[in-house]
Amino acid sequence: MTGPATGLRPAEPPFVAACGSTGAAAARAVILGIPYDGATSYRAGARAAPAAIRAASHSIESYAPPFGADLDDGSVFDAGDLAVPEDLAPDAFVPWATSALSELDRRLPAVPRLVLGGDHGAALPALLAACARHPDLRILHIDAHGDLRASYDGTPYSHACVMARVLEALGPEGIVATWGIRSGPPEEFTRARTDRRILALGTDPDAGPALAARWAFGAAPVYVTFDLDGLDVGELPGTGTPEPGGLPLAAVERALCRLARGRAPVVGADLTELSPPLDPSGLSAVTAARAARALLFALGAGTRPAGTRDGQADAPASSSLRR
Numbered sequence: 663m664t665g666p667a668t669g670l671r672p673a674e675p676p677f678v679a680a681c682g683s684t685g686a687a688a689a690r691a692v693i694l695g696i697p698y699d700g701a702t703s704y705r706a707g708a709r710a711a712p713a714a715i716r717a718a719s720h721s722i723e724s725y726a727p728p729f730g731a732d733l734d735d736g737s738v739f740d741a742g743d744l745a746v747p748e749d750l751a752p753d754a755f756v757p758w759a760t761s762a763l764s765e766l767d768r769r770l771p772a773v774p775r776l777v778l779g780g781d782h783g784a785a786l787p788a789l790l791a792a793c794a795r796h797p798d799l800r801i802l803h804i805d806a807h808g809d810l811r812a813s814y815d816g817t818p819y820s821h822a823c824v825m826a827r828v829l830e831a832l833g834p835e836g837i838v839a840t841w842g843i844r845s846g847p848p849e850e851f852t853r854a855r856t857d858r859r860i861l862a863l864g865t866d867p868d869a870g871p872a873l874a875a876r877w878a879f880g881a882a883p884v885y886v887t888f889d890l891d892g893l894d895v896g897e898l899p900g901t902g903t904p905e906p907g908g909l910p911l912a913a914v915e916r917a918l919c920r921l922a923r924g925r926a927p928v929v930g931a932d933l934t935e936l937s938p939p940l941d942p943s944g945l946s947a948v949t950a951a952r953a954a955r956a957l958l959f960a961l962g963a964g965t966r967p968a969g970t971r972d973g974q975a976d977a978p979a980s981s982s983l984r985r
């Protein structure tokens with residue numbers, strides 16, 4: 663630890679698959695919690711999500727039948743949570759977290775990272791860093807909302823503005839594919855149709871897997887930004903700005919399975935907007951833990967146990983998902 667500005671709080675307990683980790687050096691993917699929800703517009707609580715997702719991860723299996731793969735192979739390292747100062751306004755959070763992440767880049771292994779928010783704004787600094795590193799980045803944006811507002815609640819860093827800021831940072835060859843979006847002002851839907859860097863997949867559960875299958879066999883780097891309110895509210899009611907309808911988690915798992923099997927590098931991912939206090943049943947945290955497991959496979963963690971199959975026609979015969 664180098665001081666409060668860039669400190670990490672240990673994960674207690676760590677995400678289930680990281681419990682058997684032999685340490686950061688052997689990791690193929692790193693989990694980093696960013697428990698910040700100051701960019702929320704409606705109902706807060708997402709700051710409790712990293713801890714809730716880790717706790718719920720102990721109720722799911724490390725083996726995932728849709729992937730035919732197991733995370734319990736020491737390939738995940740849980741770095742803990744960024745020690746975000748209390749009551750940081752969004753305009754102050756973004757530069758603070760940008761600097762904290764760049765400090766962490768020197769201390770954490772140079773492997774793909776899964777950021778656990780927090781609200782969607784908590785993931786913005788990681789998204790902007792990925793855009794700066796990869797001008798041709800292909801971003802799969804799963805969400806109920808387009809997040810394309812220039813400003814909201816008096817700040818350009820509200821969670822309702824995340825993808826507007828990302829598109830400013832993304833190079834001309836970059837692509838944002840949006841999936842699950844079903845709410846927002848008319849201008850956002852007009853922009854999604856007319857901006858040539860936005861590929862609007864709508865809410866068809868089959869559209870994401872079809873796109874992922876194409877991207878998986880390209881060379882361009884892929885990033886997945888997953889606002890959990892993109893999911894069916896019946897599967898994940900515990901979120902700050904719920905929208906009835908939404909994608910089944912199984913469809914998202916199918917898409918991420920395509921990425922896990924492909925050769926395109928999946929360079930980062932984030933999972934945001936779980937608000938644990940809004941779902942006393944705990945179902946939402948379990949759904950989020952399942953989503954985190956799927957993202958970790960897409961990032962290159964996990965191994966296929968001998969003799970397992972999952973019925974994927976494109977499954978390679980090797981024992982590892984990607985390598």
Ligand SMILES: [Mn+2]
Pocket residue numbers: 805806807889891892903935
């Ligand atoms: Mn959203």
